Amino acid sequence: MSHDDTVPVGPPDARQTPRFAGPDTFARLPRMSDVPSASVALVGIPFDAGVSYRPGARFGPGGIRAGSKLLRPYHPFLDVEPWNVHQVVDAGDIDCNPFDIPAAVGAVERAATELLGQVDRIITLGGDHTMSLPLLRAHAAKHGPISLVHFDAHLDTWDTYFDMPYTHGTPFRRAVEEGVLALGTSAHVGTRGPLYSTGDMEQDRDLGFATVTTMEVAERGVGDAIDRVLERVGDRPVYLSVDIDVLDPAHAPGTGTPEPGGLTTRELQQILRGLAGNATIVGADVMEVAPAYDHAELTTIAAANVAYEFLGLFAG
């Protein structure tokens, strides 16, 4: 079967097979090994050795898959059927060493690179934000320097924690230093909360990021946020990285470093949908989902829906 000339394999029909039965893949989609080829792969990174506060994102991929069971085939706002227009699969999890961050970073880079050789685009389910660095490396190796749209309460452009260069607070400084990101074409969305010092914002700007804070979203609306992001990235290849803590803790308690004053799930949906047709999105991740702090799957369902928005953008 090919995604070019046949009907893609989708999940079982939930009106005949209960959603609470059957495969534990994302949205109950086929496993990568069950189809001959695929356009889009979802892949998990069960890793949290890079977190500075509440751990638990190692259970994020499994949690997001469990939270994805309610997803249905048609996205009415984007008017697409994300897994009917091309083959979407669940590629399982990337094995990585839970005790050795540099080893794990390397493993993820290799696995993502290999996967990008097999499919057009991947959506990563995390897992802590450390891993967006090797993911960006793999994407830059394929597409050249990338523009990043980074949804997060935090900047994640700090230098080191405990003298460690690879942590969940530092991936995007590393990415800039390594030339993985196209200079001056990236943006943070949803920034809020206290910082270490007055210099944090300045250094971040020096690294080439624009910032759309939640205060600005509150005051100017999501349309302004969309415009600023689109203006920033232009027509370059764009990678979307969503730290689930961009959402307010009320919407996403299951994460490691929650900050009050965040986006609602609705605002995040609005902004993501605002990118449809206006940006060349080559990859995406949704990270920092820590189910041990979740309640009633609030966070994992929110994260699964973010991945569904990615699928919608990829299918458009």
Added chain:
Amino acid sequence: MSHDDTVPVGPPDARQTPRFAGPDTFARLPRMSDVPSASVALVGIPFDAGVSYRPGARFGPGGIRAGSKLLRPYHPFLDVEPWNVHQVVDAGDIDCNPFDIPAAVGAVERAATELLGQVDRIITLGGDHTMSLPLLRAHAAKHGPISLVHFDAHLDTWDTYFDMPYTHGTPFRRAVEEGVLALGTSAHVGTRGPLYSTGDMEQDRDLGFATVTTMEVAERGVGDAIDRVLERVGDRPVYLSVDIDVLDPAHAPGTGTPEPGGLTTRELQQILRGLAGNATIVGADVMEVAPAYDHAELTTIAAANVAYEFLGLFAG
């Protein structure tokens, strides 16, 4: 005592009897059997055999009653005292077979019909949305074809699940087919989330529903939503059906099929209050409250306050 010529019996004064003591009725109001007659009855339907995903709404009525203990006598925004202007009672629960959906649908229709012979209006505490069908039948038998204002993340106008015509995803298609709803005078509010196919919206429109999505509420505001609903129902008899999942999961985690991107409790209050004086409301329900997934009574308190808004509308 009659609700026409005497002072209605209300709850004990919470400044003399603690709210955490005393009767476990809704808002600690009298039981129906404790007063000679009543204008408005709250009644529970502890039933969830019709749900397709997370069960537990069978405990909804009890949960909503527990969540109603903080309600006080005066509604400042509608400027009414909902249980002082006429007699409001708790009529207890409708017994229904937990193992046989058609039997239970029949039992609810009979019980609701009987209750509507005794009081002017009833407010139902659910229980799964399957039961809005027999409730609508009973109301249509009294008032003729009804206009429905349906607050829900989902359309609930699908045809069958597992070949079953009576489930929580199908009541309003049945109601249209049976002539219980007045054609072309009903509306969904709060619709969002993925659908089964591109045809879902079309079929729904063919069944005569207008739709106010949460994206539209976000973009155009609640005033627009109120206007469109009022325009739709005109001066016909209106039934309000609130699936608690119309609220965002952050506001109502205790439900069976949560969808991110929902209304806040404040927006729902605004829309319900916007109907005051502008619509002829003959009945109402608040459904799909599943306490096992709730936290700190978030959902049951929200549902109790929805019922309180109904009481305010009935008292105006």
Added chain:
Amino acid sequence: MSHDDTVPVGPPDARQTPRFAGPDTFARLPRMSDVPSASVALVGIPFDAGVSYRPGARFGPGGIRAGSKLLRPYHPFLDVEPWNVHQVVDAGDIDCNPFDIPAAVGAVERAATELLGQVDRIITLGGDHTMSLPLLRAHAAKHGPISLVHFDAHLDTWDTYFDMPYTHGTPFRRAVEEGVLALGTSAHVGTRGPLYSTGDMEQDRDLGFATVTTMEVAERGVGDAIDRVLERVGDRPVYLSVDIDVLDPAHAPGTGTPEPGGLTTRELQQILRGLAGNATIVGADVMEVAPAYDHAELTTIAAANVAYEFLGLFAG
């Protein structure tokens, strides 16, 4: 590969692949479709339409699989490696109609019968206890009338609920009536809690069951319980059915009808291990796991370990 002449396929090594990564099968074992043949299959029944109180066992199979990730290959007390001596697989879930109990009972009987044609023995992960009836039917069709060792707080030999013959409180009366159980060779273990009337015990005895109550376990010890069970079943083919509520609610809160005064997980382990080598066990299930009421995977881990004891008994 065949389980006769080659090394069985087991889970990935947890000292190289994290337990929190990888396949979501039971104990991370291979799927049935991934190996040419198998001796033992674990299969889920995500169904709870037959429950009389707290629902949620439809999520039991998924929960037990998640709770099984910590299982390791060697059972030191039985001195066996349960999945290294023959091929063990996860056969996924049996689809069954969540809205129609008789239809679902039929589907499970057909699926179990088919599966028993492919493997030697199956271990079922439930799902409500209604389904032990079709499971027993399928086993009796293969092995002739069965002796049941039934671990449960309740007798489950009532006649009907709400005039329904197939519910989670009635499977074993039906099984006796249908001749599926060998008369007078079955036993309840862990019985406790209030009953409907003085006649319940008498009727149960008339149906041919012996009873080992938790009071008796407390007073006489687990050795006596083992002896009485073994004496009861003799050398007939034995089916083990564990309602997880045989455990005290402190050990298994995640179930539908908890009763204080139950067994500890250690006592249940002792009794199950006491059967090793002394009974001809042809099938087994662990039922009534309702994750929505669980905490920190207490119940799902306990249930996964019960299934592991079954695997140990099968491997011995």
Added chain:
Amino acid sequence: MSHDDTVPVGPPDARQTPRFAGPDTFARLPRMSDVPSASVALVGIPFDAGVSYRPGARFGPGGIRAGSKLLRPYHPFLDVEPWNVHQVVDAGDIDCNPFDIPAAVGAVERAATELLGQVDRIITLGGDHTMSLPLLRAHAAKHGPISLVHFDAHLDTWDTYFDMPYTHGTPFRRAVEEGVLALGTSAHVGTRGPLYSTGDMEQDRDLGFATVTTMEVAERGVGDAIDRVLERVGDRPVYLSVDIDVLDPAHAPGTGTPEPGGLTTRELQQILRGLAGNATIVGADVMEVAPAYDHAELTTIAAANVAYEFLGLFAG
């Protein structure tokens, strides 16, 4: 109707009316106002102003009632039908001032005295242990000095906290001082945990209490505990007071001052059942149930079953 010459009114049949529907009384029994007379009344005291650590027992009575829904009519171990041999009712809650302990103690004494004029025996659902003092006063006024069997992790015979004589740590010293307890005929069961000083035990003995610690239960068995209690109380009128924290926190997390190393629910059942036929029990309470700290109704179901044991003892 009288409980002498007619059939008592019991709960609705749970095989026809779901347990999760209907009245929110204890075990779904009739309200006191619904029958002409009664032998036994259950009454709640929603009060917790006397607690020294985790509050929340004000919600205990409601919680225990919710936890009592699974109770069935026949107690097989005592071979009695607790509510079929005489009329048992739920008398609701005693109103008491949540802000003024002495006022509340007075209110409970008056209400309990009045209730003991209407029924033979009462079972109190608490509420904090402060209130066992006014309950004992009311019982002593009816029966003369009482022998207390006090199940608790703590002695509750301290003198004052913050100079306050009436708290949940002091009721039984007050009761001795007031002559409400018969000197030298009372016993603590389940004592454990650290004390304030070496003098605590001595003072307690001087007040006339014997003590059965959990260490002794562990080493000598429940039979020894029963013997020592029965020997202590002889044929005097006995009041049973169960602080739910006598149970291990694993069995009863929902309480204010948990102590590891407690009784199992099974051990408590054994000891209570050991009193049947051997002691003249005139009253009983189960206190200190704090649902906010409970999980999956572990504690409230345990407390409801303790009250059921009381009902069994009263019916024997």
Added chain:
Amino acid sequence: MSHDDTVPVGPPDARQTPRFAGPDTFARLPRMSDVPSASVALVGIPFDAGVSYRPGARFGPGGIRAGSKLLRPYHPFLDVEPWNVHQVVDAGDIDCNPFDIPAAVGAVERAATELLGQVDRIITLGGDHTMSLPLLRAHAAKHGPISLVHFDAHLDTWDTYFDMPYTHGTPFRRAVEEGVLALGTSAHVGTRGPLYSTGDMEQDRDLGFATVTTMEVAERGVGDAIDRVLERVGDRPVYLSVDIDVLDPAHAPGTGTPEPGGLTTRELQQILRGLAGNATIVGADVMEVAPAYDHAELTTIAAANVAYEFLGLFAG
């Protein structure tokens, strides 16, 4: 060391000392006893004897401290480093009698007065709202009659509960009666939910309060709320009292009397930040945090961030 001429002592650097290690003070700041003098002190009042519904605010101060560990030194929206411009300390908790409200009110007044003699301003972490009365007394003794900006779902200007003048529903009526508040210069923000009677609002106005309801915030925006508050307080000394239930229960479940339809944490941040530079704030508290009802530190983190906003206002 003095806060005038030396560098203030701050928390350990979280990039060298993990946030989850080290001191359990607010924001891991020094204890008052560890520095020679201080400008601002945070102090806890672990007290909840004055609550009318869900208790537990006695654990509020400890909970808020735990929730404050993620706070960092720089407030980018106010462009200040709250604990680097002057010395901020944690002064521990005020001891107060948990069983005697008037005694506790007196103890808090004395302790706050003493503390205000040692530092310029205090931020109180509560604890129930009863204690804002003695706090206001202490502030009025230092600054003369105060203007109150009171963020709360409720008015807290009722007269008595159970004839008690000092409860969490009555502090601001007492404060007006005592002349502690400057007449006609105070405002409630966030008011919503049902009231006792039509007279409540009138009496509140007669006591000199203006009210900004959440409906008004929804309809007119936060800018209007800020303007009305600033206009009300003018250039008088202002005390900010935040009952955490001003937030929607989705944002702050861990409180005693939750009301749907509240502010988001972002709106509260906007309003508080809108006061910067425009009001003379002399003191502040954040009250009614009840961790037993919290989830994943949603409420305690929100409250800690409110206190951080206070620190930002004080540092500006």
Added chain:
Amino acid sequence: MSHDDTVPVGPPDARQTPRFAGPDTFARLPRMSDVPSASVALVGIPFDAGVSYRPGARFGPGGIRAGSKLLRPYHPFLDVEPWNVHQVVDAGDIDCNPFDIPAAVGAVERAATELLGQVDRIITLGGDHTMSLPLLRAHAAKHGPISLVHFDAHLDTWDTYFDMPYTHGTPFRRAVEEGVLALGTSAHVGTRGPLYSTGDMEQDRDLGFATVTTMEVAERGVGDAIDRVLERVGDRPVYLSVDIDVLDPAHAPGTGTPEPGGLTTRELQQILRGLAGNATIVGADVMEVAPAYDHAELTTIAAANVAYEFLGLFAG
């Protein structure tokens, strides 16, 4: 003040200062910096980078301190006042790098060595079991090779995970290899659960450990366990290491790798108390407490009581 010639400083009197107020040290004891010298220090290790499954033990020390607030001064079973016979202090937490296990192991060894130079004995609150290795090194440096009594569901003598020598599953193999443990004088207590292979037990025996499984405790009683442990360690210096997962998950859900069939808190108390006067205990730890998986402080209170038993043993 010296612990030799003056009265030790203890916690504030809980009958005058509420337990829920005041210092957040263990048992509200003085900080090490608040007294001139001390005999016993409790110290936290907030570290969990070495865990293989559920993380979160980094919050263990804080959790155990919070769970220790109910501890009182007199241990009636050992008849000692643990902090009145010599000075006991809380030494705070050891800083260690959360991203680099070898660095953190080194930091703990240095800090423990330094602390053992200042006090006679330390009790460590963990934190994951990796850190028992540097703790044992520090103790062996002071006392020579140590006998270990290791309470744990698991052996923790595996060689490597992911090729890493320092993890929470490997400390005691390293300790044997390094000569830190006296050969053939150590014992595991509470061992249970599946192993990796038949060789695990053999290798463990070769490393010089005896094993007391929970099956043996169940069959032979705690007295036998005590005898075997005492016989094993003789009169050598003993270190007690309690992995909280030695308790059954019902008693200690808040841990990373729970195994059903564990000890009760009462059994653990019995065994620890059985060592009193019979062994020369030079140090102790209680590890693997992960509060994110705890409920109602079940686990943290249990762990705090384990530390209290250690204090009792040290004071005897």
